[in-house]
Amino acid sequence: MPAQRLDGKALAATMRAEIAARVAARTAKGQRPPGLAAVLVGEDPASQTYVRNKHKACHDAGLASAVHTLPASTTQAGLLELVARLNADPAVHGILVQLPLPKQIDEGAVIRAVAPAKDVDCFHPENVGLLAAGFPRFYPCTPHGVLQLLSRNGIGTAGKEVVVVGRSNIVGKPLALMLMQKPTAASPAAGDATVTVAHTRTADLAAVCRRADVLVAAVGRAGVITPDMVKPGAAVVDVGTNSVNGKLVGDVHPDVGAVAGWLSPVPGGVGPMTITMLLYNTLSAAEQIDG
Numbered sequence: 001m002p003a004q005r006l007d008g009k010a011l012a013a014t015m016r017a018e019i020a021a022r023v024a025a026r027t028a029k030g031q032r033p034p035g036l037a038a039v040l041v042g043e044d045p046a047s048q049t050y051v052r053n054k055h056k057a058c059h060d061a062g063l064a065s066a067v068h069t070l071p072a073s074t075t076q077a078g079l080l081e082l083v084a085r086l087n088a089d090p091a092v093h094g095i096l097v098q099l100p101l102p103k104q105i106d107e108g109a110v111i112r113a114v115a116p117a118k119d120v121d122c123f124h125p126e127n128v129g130l131l132a133a134g135f136p137r138f139y140p141c142t143p144h145g146v147l148q149l150l151s152r153n154g155i156g157t158a159g160k161e162v163v164v165v166g167r168s169n170i171v172g173k174p175l176a177l178m179l180m181q182k183p184t185a186a187s188p189a190a191g192d193a194t195v196t197v198a199h200t201r202t203a204d205l206a207a208v209c210r211r212a213d214v215l216v217a218a219v220g221r222a223g224v225i226t227p228d229m230v231k232p233g234a235a236v237v238d239v240g241t242n243s244v245n246g247k248l249v250g251d252v253h254p255d256v257g258a259v260a261g262w263l264s265p266v267p268g269g270v271g272p273m274t275i276t277m278l279l280y281n282t283l284s285a286a287e288q289i290d291g
């Protein structure tokens with residue numbers, strides 16, 4: 001039997017409708033709409049697509065959204081000046097500086113310049129620390145999207161072996177933290193897992209992956225997860241977005257669909273959930289700032 005589809009596009013639509021209803025209730029009371037400011041430096045086509053998708057998703061859910069586009073030659077001082085302006089703007093509740101940034105810019109300095117209360121990516125060290133300590137202000141968007149995809153499809157992780165392949169600050173590391181912690185009210189079925197994090201120095205990646213009841217690939221290499229690495233019936237979540245001959249593909253080889261119990265597609269899996277969790281965080285920021 002082929003794997004059941006972990007349909008991120010469908011769940012994203014459901015959750016965006018829930019968010020839109022909460023936003024509408026706030027604006028009906030005369031409150032400002034939650035506002036997102038996205039900052040895009042340079043002209044990377046993939047980044048342009050993501051930022052455009054985020055902008056449209058905000059608009060559709062009743063959030064205010066502005067995209068600030070700066071040339072690739074922007075200086076660090078110029079970018080920090082824009083961030084400072086957005087930090088001080090009461091119509092802006094969430095700030096997202098699209099990564100990666102051009103090489104003349106110190107990414108860490110920019111991440112630390114965003115006001116923690118408006119850091120809807122949850123990249124600022126203060127927010128990463130709060131998450132790690134168990135007092136989250138925001139949940140990082142892609143890991144939160146993965147948890148929602150599991151939880152809302154009835155895939156519990158308590159007591160399960162979960163393997164995360166990838167240890168980046170954006171995906172693998174915070175995802176591992178969230179899976180090992182107690183479940184949250186927002187995703188009650190995800191958490192309490194026995195988590196293993198694999199990376200390029202993992203000795204026997206296939207053997208580690210085969211232990212997984214839930215396997216998450218956040219690698220960035222097309223097709224690295226092959227059927228021999230998957231326990232029959234396992235839930236497999238594909239975070240990867242790789243461009244191969246102009247086509248968007250994940251990290252999971254298509255043949256895994258014959259072995260896995262559940263599989264998230266690319267596109268239409270984690271990507272739309274990431275954007276949905278960005279809207280969720282922008283609403284949450286507005287609630288925390290404006291009440």
Ligand SMILES: NC(=O)C1=CN([C@@H]2O[C@H](COP(=O)(O)OP(=O)(O)OC[C@H]3O[C@@H](n4cnc5c(N)ncnc54)[C@H](OP(=O)(O)O)[C@@H]3O)[C@@H](O)[C@H]2O)C=CC1
Nearest residue numbers: 142166167168171199200218219220239240241270271274
């Ligand atoms: N759908 C979405 O919303 C999002 C998708 N993505 C996508 O997810 C993927 C991962 O992104 P990100 O975490 O930022 O990427 P990074 O490049 O920062 O991290 C990749 C991780 O994978 C590990 N890795 C690389 N090759 C192998 C291998 N052959 N075997 C085992 N581990 C390996 C690396 O190990 P090491 O640390 O040892 O180098 C590293 O920890 C990308 O395709 C990205 O485009 C990212 C964010 C959001």
Ligand SMILES: Nc1nc(=O)c2c([nH]1)NC[C@@H]1CN(c3ccc(C(=O)N[C@@H](CCC(=O)O)C(=O)O)cc3)C=[N+]21
Nearest residue numbers: 049050096097098099100121241267268269271272274
């Ligand atoms: N500050 C910052 N925050 C981010 O959240 C961030 C970032 N920088 N830099 C890049 C990564 C990547 N990322 C994606 C978002 C949406 C899709 C997405 O919606 N993908 C669609 C397809 C989109 C297409 O057609 O190309 C899908 O998978 O169905 C993918 C990837 C956010 N990131």
